[in-house]
Amino acid sequence: MARLRGPVREHTTDASTPRLEARSLCKTFTKRGNTLEALHDVSFSVAPGEFVALLGASGCGKTTLLRTVDGLEPITSGQLLINGEEEHTPGPDRGVVFQQDSLFPWRSVLKNVRMGLEFQRKPRKVASEQARRYIELVGLGGFEDHYPHELSGGMRQRANLARAFCIQPELLLMDEPFAALDAQTREIMQTELLRIWAETAGGTVLFVTHQIDEATFLSDRIVVLTARPGRIKEIVDVPFPRPRDLSIKRTPEFVAIVDRVWTMIEEEVRTAMGMTTSHDSVDDLEHTALPGNR
Numbered sequence: 126m127a128r129l130r131g132p133v134r135e136h137t138t139d140a141s142t143p144r145l146e147a148r149s150l151c152k153t154f155t156k157r158g159n160t161l162e163a164l165h166d167v168s169f170s171v172a173p174g175e176f177v178a179l180l181g182a183s184g185c186g187k188t189t190l191l192r193t194v195d196g197l198e199p200i201t202s203g204q205l206l207i208n209g210e211e212e213h214t215p216g217p218d219r220g221v222v223f224q225q226d227s228l229f230p231w232r233s234v235l236k237n238v239r240m241g242l243e244f245q246r247k248p249r250k251v252a253s254e255q256a257r258r259y260i261e262l263v264g265l266g267g268f269e270d271h272y273p274h275e276l277s278g279g280m281r282q283r284a285n286l287a288r289a290f291c292i293q294p295e296l297l298l299m300d301e302p303f304a305a306l307d308a309q310t311r312e313i314m315q316t317e318l319l320r321i322w323a324e325t326a327g328g329t330v331l332f333v334t335h336q337i338d339e340a341t342f343l344s345d346r347i348v349v350l351t352a353r354p355g356r357i358k359e360i361v362d363v364p365f366p367r368p369r370d371l372s373i374k375r376t377p378e379f380v381a382i383v384d385r386v387w388t389m390i391e392e393e394v395r396t397a398m399g400m401t402t403s404h405d406s407v408d409d410l411e412h413t414a415l416p417g418n419r
């Protein structure tokens with residue numbers, strides 16, 4: 126789902142100000158006197174235009190971190206700076222894409238993609254023209270008047286991407302956006318995402334995934350979190366030049382990074398597995414981190 130809000134603010138910050146910076150961020154949930162520490166002492170920053178992946182075992186706090194950045198969850202302590210300013214409320218400069226596509230079933234592709242621009246109070250004609258450009262860009266030209274149920278899963282996620290990029294957010298938050306797709310569609314969507322991101326100068330991206338190879342293929346850096354409470358385990362540079370082609374996944378350099386991150390994360394996944402008993406969580410972990418699923 127792409128969530129969209131009012132007019133995007135103009136920022137006067139220079140390029141040296143991180144788009145996003147977490148300083149000793151902690152997040153604890155409290156319910157009926159019980160506390161659960163989801164994130165502990167998390168510090169990292171994301172530069173303007175950078176693509177950063179967030180990787181960690183199930184339950185380590187990835188979605189929570191994204192929700193704090195989006196302003197949906199208050200932090201418990203530490204600081205969270207967006208463009209150098211402390212910010213804890215949802216803002217129109219951030220777009221969000223979730224795992225499940227959340228296109229409105231009663232709206233056509235055009236009207237779904239146009240929604241954020243309507244929130245920005247753009248004149249309908251201008252909004253429609255801009256939406257059509259993004260629909261074309263994601264390869265859905267000709268499907269403007271189709272409804273979500275008339276599209277495949279991959280096409281719906283393309284429409285979601287069009288909706289997210291169409292508002293030209295400064296910060297795009299993506300929470301496992303391709304998890305529901307089959308393996309081939311997912312790989313294609315990875316290249317499509319990079320293409321759209323490049324063609325639209327798509328801003329800064331924080332991308333949550335369970336797949337090490339997806340994180341490596343897409344990102345400039347991978348932030349690896351420990352098992353809950355999520356702390357920074359390591360931040361890994363991904364030095365491959367752009368544009369990137371899927372064939373880099375077969376290079377020894379790529380495989381070396383995947384192996385390195387796997388080694389880092391294996392212990393954390395085992396820790397998390399020791400904590401989890403639910404069927405869903407175990408499924409998740411297997412999907413996440415067994416060697417065949419790198």
Ligand SMILES: Nc1ncnc2c1ncn2[C@@H]1O[C@H](COP(=O)(O)OP(=O)(O)OP(=O)(O)O)[C@@H](O)[C@H]1O
Nearest residue numbers: 154161163182183184185186187188189190353409
């Ligand atoms: N609103 C909430 N209230 C209480 N606890 C919560 C809330 N949201 C998340 N948690 C807890 O915080 C921890 C981190 O959850 P989160 O959803 O961030 O994990 P995750 O890394 O995204 O996991 P997954 O990879 O399975 O999506 C979990 O133990 C979860 O139960």
Ligand SMILES: [Mg+2]
Nearest residue numbers: 187188189300
């Ligand atoms: Mg999550």
